[in-house]
Amino acid sequence: MMRFPITDLLNEQNCHDFVLGLLHPDGLGCPSGHPLPDGQCPHRPVRASVADYRCRTCGKVFNLFTGTVWAGTHYSCAKIVLILRGFAQGVPTLQLADELECDYGTLLGYRHEMQAAALQLRDTSPLPDAVTEADEAFQNAGEKGDRHSDPEDPPRRRANKRKGKGTMANDRPPIQGIVGRDSGEIRLTVCGDTRIDTVQPEVEAKTGTGITLYTDESSAYNRVAASGRGCATS
Numbered sequence: 001m002m003r004f005p006i007t008d009l010l011n012e013q014n015c016h017d018f019v020l021g022l023l024h025p026d027g028l029g030c031p032s033g034h035p036l037p038d039g040q041c042p043h044r045p046v047r048a049s050v051a052d053y054r055c056r057t058c059g060k061v062f063n064l065f066t067g068t069v070w071a072g073t074h075y076s077c078a079k080i081v082l083i084l085r086g087f088a089q090g091v092p093t094l095q096l097a098d099e100l101e102c103d104y105g106t107l108l109g110y111r112h113e114m115q116a117a118a119l120q121l122r123d124t125s126p127l128p129d130a131v132t133e134a135d136e137a138f139q140n141a142g143e144k145g146d147r148h149s150d151p152e153d154p155p156r157r158r159a160n161k162r163k164g165k166g167t168m169a170n171d172r173p174p175i176q177g178i179v180g181r182d183s184g185e186i187r188l189t190v191c192g193d194t195r196i197d198t199v200q201p202e203v204e205a206k207t208g209t210g211i212t213l214y215t216d217e218s219s220a221y222n223r224v225a226a227s228g229r230g231c232a233t234s
């Protein structure tokens with residue numbers, strides 16, 4: 001199989017600017033929040049695109065990774081861009097580590113840190129909508145990925161061909177989601193399984209009473225009506 005040195009092919013400065021925009025949408029500043037003045041020279045260049053700056057107000061030394069999940073990383077910005085893309089697209093950690101030539105354990109650590117951060121920042125308030133829609137998706141968690149025995153059969157396809165319902169235990173945890181028809185907002189939870197005792201509390205946390213919930217035929221939603229919500233199959 002032909003291998004593409006994709007990290008080397010990306011423009012490091014463009015990747016740096018992209019990562020800077022993601023990590024610091026309001027511009028780079030020191031850990032105490034003093035903004036970095038335009039045109040200030042680096043305190044010392046760490047490597048090609050990542051420079052350390054010394055704050056002129058408080059003297060703290062920082063770079064674009066300070067105070068983020070990526071603090072202290074030796075990865076290039078190009079590699080970080082590709083890692084973030086892989087995480088966002090649900091690429092298994094093992095496949096990503098292989099493609100980007102980085103350590104599997106290190107990458108898994110970053111993935112867990114970012115998942116925890118995303119979990120903490122998500123909106124958990126009930127949807128404001130009168131009409132909502134529920135569904136479950138099954139996502140290959142990518143944590144138990146098999147080694148690439150057959151390059152023609154990528155791990156994700158293999159995972160989706162696996163028989164039986166996805167659960168946390170078989171590495172295909174269900175993601176229970178409810179979307180508001182008017183607001184378009186969505187509330188997602190990674191669940192252990194799709195049984196009624198698991199799903200009903202999700203419905204009650206994500207919607208208010210008196211709303212209508214459209215569901216599929218799944219028996220997991222059989223208790224919705226009893227909890228003061230209208231329930232209809234879509």
Ligand SMILES: [Zn+2]
Pocket residue numbers: 030031032033034055056057058059060
């Ligand atoms: Zn400062």
